[in-house]
Amino acid sequence: MKLLDRFLAGDRTALSRVITLLENDRDRRSAMLDVLYPRSGKARRIGITGPPGSGKSTLTDRLTARLRKSGRTVGIIAVDPTSPFTGGALLGDRLRMQGSWDDPQVFMRSQADRSHTGGLSEATPYAMTALDAFGKDVIIVETVGVGQSTLDVTDVSDTTVVLLTPESGDSVQAMKAGMMEIADVLVVNKSDREGADQFASELKMIVDMGRWEEGWKPPVLTASARDDTGIDDVYERLDAHGDYLADAGRLQTRRLRQGRSAIEKALGELWQGRLTVLQDAGDAMDRLSERVAQRELSPLAAAREMMDKMAD
Amino acid sequence: MAENIRVLVAKPGLDGHDRGAKVVAAALRDAGMEVIYTGLRQTPEMIVEAAVQEDVDVVALSILSGAHMTIFPRVMELLRERGVHHMLLTGGGIIPKSDADELAGIGVGELFGPGTSTRDIVTYINEEVGRRRVADEI
DSSP states (O other): OOHHHHHHTTOHHHHHHHHHHHHHOHHHHHHHHHHHGGGOSOSEEEEEEOSTTSSHHHHHHHHHHHHHHTTOOEEEEEEEOOOTTTSOEEEOGGGGOOTTTTOTTEEEEEEEOTTOSSSSOTTHHHHHHHHHHHTOSEEEEEOOSOOSSOOTHHHHOSEEEEEEOTTSOOHHHHHSTTHHHHOSEEEEOOTTSTTHHHHHHHHHHHHHHSOOOTTOOOOEEEOBTTTTBSHHHHHHHHHHHHHHHHGGGHHHHHHHHHHHHHHHHHHHHHHHHHHHHHHHHOSHHHHHHHHHHTTSSOHHHHHHHHHHHHHO | OOSSOEEEEEEESSOOOOHHHHHHHHHHHHTTOEEEEEEEEEOHHHHHHHHHHHTOSEEEEEEOSSOHHHHHHHHHHHHHHTTOOSOEEEEEESOOHHHHHHHHHTTOOOEEOTTOOHHHHHHHHHHHHHHHOOOOOO
C-alpha cells in the first residue's frame, strides 16, 4: 500500500514517515499537502512558548495527561534549535514527555528548527497539518526556548500559552514588546520558587495596563509542572479560551489571519527554492556578492537583480 | 552522505550511568545529525515506540549492564513487529565479540566497545544510513 493510503487507514508508522517527507522532500511536499490539507482544520491547536528551561516540555506532558483523561487524542510537535555551525541538533524534549509513552492515542514528534527563525521549523505547520488530518483532537506545539521576538507560534495555534518563571526577569523585561502580546494564557511556572507570587502579580498589573481583545483578558496563573500543581487551572483556562474562540466567529477570524500568513511564508519558501536552484545552476550569486563587497552595488540592488533572474 | 540523519540515543536498563550515551549524542550532534535523547531507564517497548514516532534512521543503545543479549534481540523483534526494516540498530557497551557476532546474525549493526573514537561511529552511521534509506512511494 502506498504511504498516504496507509496514513489514511490510521497507520501510525505511516504518519511518522509522512512527517519526515514533509520535512525533507521539498519536491513532493506540495503534492502531499494537497491530500492532507483538506482533511485538516478540525483539531484544536495549542502553542506553548517561553524561555529555555521554563518547563515547556513538562507542562506539555502534564496537559497531555489531562487531555487524555477527558478522552481527547493528542499530537505533539516539540521544536529544538539546530546548530547554525554544524547543522546538528540535540532534541531532548522527549526526556520530559514520557508520561504517555505507551498511549497509542498520543503521538509526539521532535523537530529540529533547521535554522529557521521564529521558534519553529519551516516544516512545523506541515507536521501539524499531518497530525490534524490523521485525526488528533488536540495538537500541542512547543517552540524552541525563545526570547522577545520569536513569535511564529501564534501563526499556527488557536491558543498561545506563554510560560515564564520567577527568574524570567523583572516586570520591565516583560513589558517589552512580543511575548506578553501573544499570550492568551500566562503561566508562571516553578511556583515553589521564591518570588513567584510577586512576579505573577506584576504580570497581572502589566496585563491590566495593556490591550487585549474584548471578552478575553489573558489570565496569569501560577503552577509547578514538575510537582503537577496548578495544572488543572491551566487546563481549565485553555478550555475556556477554546469556548471563547468558538463564540462569535472568533476562531474563523484567527484562522483567516493564519491563512494569510501561511501563504506569505509559502511564498518565501518558493522564492528560497528558486534561489537555491539558481545558485546551483550558475555563478550569479558569486558575481553579485563580489560587487556588493566592492561597494559597487547595494545588497538591495543585487537582490533585485536576482529577483529579475528568478522571474525568468 | 545522507542529509538530516536522525538518531535515537537511549539507555536501556536500570543502571544510572549515561555519560557514554551523552558523549556519543554530543558527537553525533556535532557531526550534523539530529539526535533524539531519551535518557535513562528505557524499556525496549519505550525505545521502539520513540523510534517509530521520531522516524529515526538509527537506534543507538548504550548497554553496560550485560543485558545486551536480551535487549538487542527484543528491540529488533519489536521493530519488525511494527513493520520497520530500514532502521539501523547499533550501540555500545562491553560486549564480547562472540555475542556481537550472534547479534549481527539477527541484523544488529556494529557494536562499539570502550575506547572507540566517536569519529569511527560517525563514519559508520553515515555510510550505513546512506545505504539503508528507502524511497517511499506516496
